[in-house]
Amino acid sequence: MFGVLNKNFLTGLLIVVFLxxxxxxxxxxxxxxxxxxxxxxxxxxxxxxLFGYTGLLSFGQAGFFGAGAYFSALxxxxxxxxxxxxxAVGVIGTALxxxxxxxxxxxxxxxxxxxxxxxxxxxxxxxxxxWRSVTGGSDGLTILTLxxxxxxxxxxxxxxxxxxxxxxxxxxxxxxxxLRQVVxxxxxxxxxxxxxxxxxxxxxxQNVRTVxxxxxxxxxxxxxxxxxxxxxxxxxxSPEMLHWSxxxxxxxxxxxxxxxxxxxxxxxxxIFFVLEHFITSYTTxxxxxxxxxxxxxxxxxxxxxxGTAASFISKQRGVxxxx
Amino acid sequence: MEGFLINVLNxxxxxxxxxxxxxxxxxxxxxxxxxxxxxxxxxxLGAYMSMQLVRWVSSFWVGLxxxxxxxxxxxxxxxxxxxxxxxxxxxxxxxxxxxGIMLFLDDGVRLVWGPAHHVVNPPDILAGVFPIFGQTYPVxxxxxxxxxxxxxLGLWAFFSYSRWGKIIRAAAMDREMAEIVxxxxxxxxxxxxxxxxxxxxxxxxxxxxxxxxxxxIGEHIIIESFIVVVIGGMGSFPGAFVGALILGLLASFGxxxxxxxxxxxPYILLAIILLTRPRGIFGEES
Amino acid sequence: xxxxxLLEIKNLHKNFGKFQALHGVSLTVSEGCxxxxxxxxxxxxxxxxxxxxxxxxxxxxxxxxxxxxxTGAPTHKLVGLGLLRSFQITxxxxxxxxxxxxxxxxxxxxxxxxxxxxxLRRKTDLREQAEQILDMVGLTRYANRSASTxxxxxxxxxxxxxxxxxxxxxxxxxxPTAGMNPEETERIIHLIKDLSTRSGATFFITEHDMKVVxxxxxxxxxxxxxxxxxxxxxDEIRANRFVREAYLGGSLDARGA
Numbered sequence: 028m029f030g031v032l033n034k035n036f037l038t039g040l041l042i043v044v045f046l047x048x049x050x051x052x053x054x055x056x057x058x059x060x061x062x063x064x065x066x067x068x069x070x071x072x073x074x075x076x077l078f079g080y081t082g083l084l085s086f087g088q089a090g091f092f093g094a095g096a097y098f099s100a101l102x103x104x105x106x107x108x109x110x111x112x113x114x115a116v117g118v119i120g121t122a123l124x125x126x127x128x129x130x131x132x133x134x135x136x137x138x139x140x141x142x143x144x145x146x147x148x149x150x151x152x153x154x155x156x157x158w159r160s161v162t163g164g165s166d167g168l169t170i171l172t173l174x175x176x177x178x179x180x181x182x183x184x185x186x187x188x189x190x191x192x193x194x195x196x197x198x199x200x201x202x203x204x205x206l207r208q209v210v211x212x213x214x215x216x217x218x219x220x221x222x223x224x225x226x227x228x229x230x231x232x233q234n235v236r237t238v239x240x241x242x243x244x245x246x247x248x249x250x251x252x253x254x255x256x257x258x259x260x261x262x263x264x265s266p267e268m269l270h271w272s273x274x275x276x277x278x279x280x281x282x283x284x285x286x287x288x289x290x291x292x293x294x295x296x297x298i299f300f301v302l303e304h305f306i307t308s309y310t311t312x313x314x315x316x317x318x319x320x321x322x323x324x325x326x327x328x329x330x331x332x333x334g335t336a337a338s339f340i341s342k343q344r345g346v347x348x349x350x
Numbered sequence: 351m352e353g354f355l356i357n358v359l360n361x362x363x364x365x366x367x368x369x370x371x372x373x374x375x376x377x378x379x380x381x382x383x384x385x386x387x388x389x390x391x392x393x394x395l396g397a398y399m400s401m402q403l404v405r406w407v408s409s410f411w412v413g414l415x416x417x418x419x420x421x422x423x424x425x426x427x428x429x430x431x432x433x434x435x436x437x438x439x440x441x442x443x444x445x446x447x448x449x450g451i452m453l454f455l456d457d458g459v460r461l462v463w464g465p466a467h468h469v470v471n472p473p474d475i476l477a478g479v480f481p482i483f484g485q486t487y488p489v490x491x492x493x494x495x496x497x498x499x500x501x502x503l504g505l506w507a508f509f510s511y512s513r514w515g516k517i518i519r520a521a522a523m524d525r526e527m528a529e530i531v532x533x534x535x536x537x538x539x540x541x542x543x544x545x546x547x548x549x550x551x552x553x554x555x556x557x558x559x560x561x562x563x564x565x566x567i568g569e570h571i572i573i574e575s576f577i578v579v580v581i582g583g584m585g586s587f588p589g590a591f592v593g594a595l596i597l598g599l600l601a602s603f604g605x606x607x608x609x610x611x612x613x614x615x616p617y618i619l620l621a622i623i624l625l626t627r628p629r630g631i632f633g634e635e636s
Numbered sequence: 637x638x639x640x641x642l643l644e645i646k647n648l649h650k651n652f653g654k655f656q657a658l659h660g661v662s663l664t665v666s667e668g669c670x671x672x673x674x675x676x677x678x679x680x681x682x683x684x685x686x687x688x689x690x691x692x693x694x695x696x697x698x699x700x701x702x703x704x705x706x707t708g709a710p711t712h713k714l715v716g717l718g719l720l721r722s723f724q725i726t727x728x729x730x731x732x733x734x735x736x737x738x739x740x741x742x743x744x745x746x747x748x749x750x751x752x753x754x755x756l757r758r759k760t761d762l763r764e765q766a767e768q769i770l771d772m773v774g775l776t777r778y779a780n781r782s783a784s785t786x787x788x789x790x791x792x793x794x795x796x797x798x799x800x801x802x803x804x805x806x807x808x809x810x811x812p813t814a815g816m817n818p819e820e821t822e823r824i825i826h827l828i829k830d831l832s833t834r835s836g837a838t839f840f841i842t843e844h845d846m847k848v849v850x851x852x853x854x855x856x857x858x859x860x861x862x863x864x865x866x867x868x869x870x871d872e873i874r875a876n877r878f879v880r881e882a883y884l885g886g887s888l889d890a891r892g893a
Contacts, residue, residue: 084442131621135628137441138385142580146620149573153614213743213751213762216732220740223729230727231741231802232715233749241750271573275449282446312461318454325447326435 039207043200050189062192064300066256067280069199071292072206073249074277079286080210081242082222083133084141087148088277090128091121091247093269094151095254100168100264101161110174110185114198117255118248125247126240133239136225145271152269167265170258185259195256202252203293209245210289218242279317282324285331294333355483357602363491365598366498367560370553371571372578372590373505374546380585381521381542383441384433387448389550390572391455396421396551397558397567398459401470410473410559418551425547429540437539452568460565467564476559490559497556502591509587518542519587577616581623583633592631640703642667642806642838643688643719649696650680650687650862657683659862661697665806665840665855670832672849673842675859676882681842682724684859685808689721690714702805718805724814726791728798730784734775737783737794739766741801766801772835773797773827789820793827800835809841813848821845825852850874858882 046065050058074088095117102116128147135143155162162168176183176194185191209215217238221228225235258264267273276299277292284295302320306313328335375389399420400413407413428451436444471477472490479486509515521538554567561567578597582589597616604612623630641664650658658680665671673681686692688699690711699707701719714720729737739756742765743749754760770776773793778786783794792812799807812828813821829852832839843849849856850870858865858873860882866873873879 078442084445131625135624138445138584139580139624139628141442141445142576143621143624145573146577146617146624150614150617150621153617157610157613208755209752211755211757213739213748213754213756216736216740216756217743217749219732220729220736223731224727227727227729227798228740228744230711230715230721231744231798232712233744234712238749272569278446278449312457314453314457315461318450318452318457321450321453322432322447325443325450326432329439329443 043196046196047193050192055188058188058192060300060304062188062195062260063257064297065192065195065199066253066260067276067300068293068296069202070250070253070257071277071280071284071296072203072290073246073253074274075281075286075292076206076209076218076242076246076249078278078281079291080215080218080222081239082225083136083239083243084278085132085144085243085246086141086271086274086278087128087132087144087146087151088246088250089271089273090144090148090151090269091125091250092254092257092273092277093155093264093266094121094124095251096258096264096268097155097162097168098251099255099258100170103170103172103174104168108172108174110176110194113174113259114252114255118252121251121254122244122248125251126244129240129243129247133236133243145274148269148271148274152266152271155264155269156266162264162266165266167263170262170264173259173262191260195260198252198256202249205245206249207289214238214241279321282321282329282331285334285337287330288333288337291331291333295331298332353606356485356487357606358599359482359487359491359495361599361602362498362595363494363560363598364601365595366494366501367553367557368571368575368578368597369498369591369594370501370556371550372575372582372594373587374549375575376579376582376585376587376590377518377549378543378546379579381518382433382437382539384437384444384448385441385576385584386546387445387572388428388451388455389448389546389575390568390570391452391459392421392425392547392550392568393554393557393571394459394563394565394568395424395455396554397470397563398463398468398554399551400555400558401468401563402463404470404558410470410476413470413558414552414555417555418548421551421554422544422548426540426544429543433543434536434539452572456565456568463565465565467562469562470558472559494556494560501552505587514541518545574616577620579630581620581630583630586630586632589630589632641665641700642702643840644700644703645688645697646700647697648684648687648694648699650683650692651695657862658687658694661859661862661864663857663864663867665838667805667838668832669838669854670828670852671838671840671855671857672853673840673857673859674844674846674849675865677844678861679859680862681859682810683862685721685810685842689719689808715802715804718803719808720799720802720804720806721808722796722799722810722812724810726788726795728783728791728794730782732783733780734783734786734794735763735766735770735779738769738797738801739763741798742766742769745802769797769801772800772831787820789816789823792816792820792824796827796831800831800837804837807837807839809839811842811844813843813845821848828852 049061053061070092074085077083077085098117098120099113102113132140132143132147156165173185175185183190185194217228217233221235221238229235254268257268280295280299281292282295283298284293285291303313306316324331330338371389371393375386378384378386396417399417403413403417404410432447432451436447476490476493478489480489480492509519517538574597578590578593582593600615600619601612604615627633643665645661645663648658648661661684673684675681683692687694690709693708698705701717706714706717729740739762742762746762748754748762767776767779770779773796775790775793775797778790783791786794812824816824825848828839831837853870856870856873857867858879865882866876866879868876
């Protein structure tokens with residue numbers, strides 16, 4: 028048991044160390060791509076807490092992601108230039124928002140849940156799109172001054188891509204540690220039990236809606252966290268970040284990597300962006316490839332890339348054990 | 351008063367287009383249990399195909415008749431080779447598959463016809479304007495308003511009197527029962543999917559002179575028709591009709607009376623209906 | 637024995653439209669007394685269970701649990717009081733391991749549903765409780781196997797273990813041997829007898845297999861067409877003329893009772 032714990036912990040640590048050292052050898056171009064991958068990984072993983080673990084397909088996750096970006100842009104424009112206050116406002120704000128919206132959405136499940144989350148996400152989209160005086164309308168809110176980080180006499184400039192990369196890595200790692208803890212907690216088991224058989228969970232006396240609401244809120248808050256970073260990364264909070272097609276992106280990246288494995292969405296995100304990078308350098312019709320990839324995945328590898336690999340490896344091990 | 355009536359007419363003409371595509375969506379959902387994300391893309395494909403046919407043979411009517419048939423054939427192939435393997439799998443994966451088909455078709459259209467919008471002229475007989483309430487109103491929109499109920503009536507007759515219509519209706523209400531009665535599911539599914547696609551593409555061909563034809567029209571209409579189908583009650587035909595009318599009128603009145611809110615209105619309506627009647631206005635409560 | 641019966645049903649009615657599924661059913665289950673409800677197909681056994689477990693609201697009559705009126709109370713409230721139902725159709729968490737299947741209700745029972753700071757990877761009190769229950773139903777060796785890979789009979793045991801994990805006072809067990817082979821049936825009869833004395837729960841079963849009923853039940857109620865037909869010890873029921881008639885004359889003997 029402790030061996031497993033140690034192994035997982037070490038693997039995680041190794042990945043973080045490896046990623047932390049990456050900017051030392053990468054060009055700025057790739058550092059920027061990697062920053063986006065890291066931020067979007069947290070977004071996809073927040074979605075997968077609902078999809079892979081709780082069995083709820085949300086088509087409104089972008090609503091919280093975008094809300095995080097808007098909250099931080101508004102905080103920066105009107106209140107403070109502190110990075111951590113920005114993150115805190117983004118996370119707490121989206122958590123509250125997710126709690127209120129979730130309170131309605133968890134009443135339904137399956138397709139009805141997907142449509143209802145899509146509806147609420149699009150309400151947020153139209154709010155951002157039409158409330159010009161506050162949100163800047165379809166132009167979005169440009170972030171003119173990036174927040175600063177000061178440690179006594181040191182001043183860290185977020186304009187520096189490397190610094191921004193490291194900061195994103197730290198923040199996202201924190202988010203992923205939180206997710207990991209949730210998934211391994213008694214509450215995490217309740218989530219998978221709800222996914223497997225929600226009726227049985229309520230027959231042993233647990234209100235399923237409450238379980239789903241808490242999951243919805245946590246997922247919303249972490250999406251908001253990713254959204255804060257994404258807004259700073261692009262120096263803008265724009266309505267597209269709230270649109271349902273952006274929610275679809277989370278779904279795609281998750282399926283690509285595998286919804287049944289903890290790090291599946293992160294792997295999916297990496298593949299997504301690297302593929303996008305290469306394909307768009309040849310053609311503008313990247314969506315056609317994406318559609319074809321998604322169709323092939325659903326038909327042939329529903330467990331995703333990491334999921335398929337993991338099950339292949341465990342089968343191989345099983346064979347080795349028997350021999 | 352004139353403004354009010356013009357709003358009603360605008361709402362009705364848009365509502366009728368929504369009705370046509372929602373009919374297909376709701377039939378496919380009712381019979382097959384699949385919520386088809388790509389349905390809007392089939393609508394879009396219908397518009398593009400008819401636009402192309404109009405260019406080649408310069409006859410709107412040829413486009414109107416043949417474009418939906420082409421799309422239906424394509425849809426039959428999609429059902430046979432892509433959808434059939436995922437029946438019985440998790441609902442989420444069926445949704446994702448159709449989502450993938452949507453991405454593919456929407457971008458495919460961009461690849462073939464380019465990102466620009468195209469204009470299709472209505473046929474001469476339906477071109478021009480009609481004096482009404484002291485104002486003028488496009489004849490083509492009146493044609494749409496007329497064809498909606500006509501099509502609705504035709505479908506109603508089809509579902510009430512023809513053998514296939516009865517089978518589809520029975521299956522939409524209760525899939526298991528249809529199987530017990532001995533309907534062969536594979537053929538039923540394929541024909542229903544083709545039929546739904548035909549309706550969507552017919553809507554697209556009819557919409558072409560009403561709005562410009564561009565690669566985003568499918569994505570736009572699919573969300574609205576989802577809302578129509580959900581608020582009407584999935585699998586319910588009267589529901590699709592009423593839902594489409596409500597959404598059409600909401601769009602036209604919203605645009606003049608609450609322009610800032612108009613975009614959000616369908617979603618607010620969706621949330622209210624789902625939270626008070628989770629299975630829609632005409633849906634059976636489970 | 638306690639004076640107040642564990643479960644007391646008074647004049648229970650349930651109508652579906654004009655159809656009377658239950659008509660004036662009264663019975664009591666005392667603590668520790670393995671009780672069975674029998675009756676021919678369509679006698680209303682499952683309806684009775686659905687009403688008592690809170691799934692349906694009764695059309696008339698009262699249900700008392702430990703002397704407390706719980707008529708029409710929702711399932712989760714009854715579960716909190718210690719009245720649980722186990723299902724005829726196997727109702728488990730297929731992709732979770734057997735241990736996790738039991739751990740889930742253990743977590744709920746201990747009020748740890750929203751405990752986010754603990755980790756299940758460590759050996760915890762919760763795990764120990766779940767392991768004890770697995771031991772009690774004899775599933776320890778399958779603890780880490782996915783529940784969907786078990787044989788049918790073992791899945792039913794998982795189902796019972798899930799109910800036991802909530803430390804119930806009364807378990808309504810619907811047809812525990814349905815679909816089982818003779819060997820599995822034998823095993824589950826032993827288990828129910830054993831659990832009935834060891835687990836602190838009282839079992840109230842429905843069963844169509846008369847051999848099972850007469851070999852384990854201490855008290856039997858007979859239902860026929862929604863009405864109570866007879867009650868008594870197994871010997872009294874065996875000798876009851878009405879029961880014989882309801883079961884088409886003599887089939888009780890033929891079934892090996």
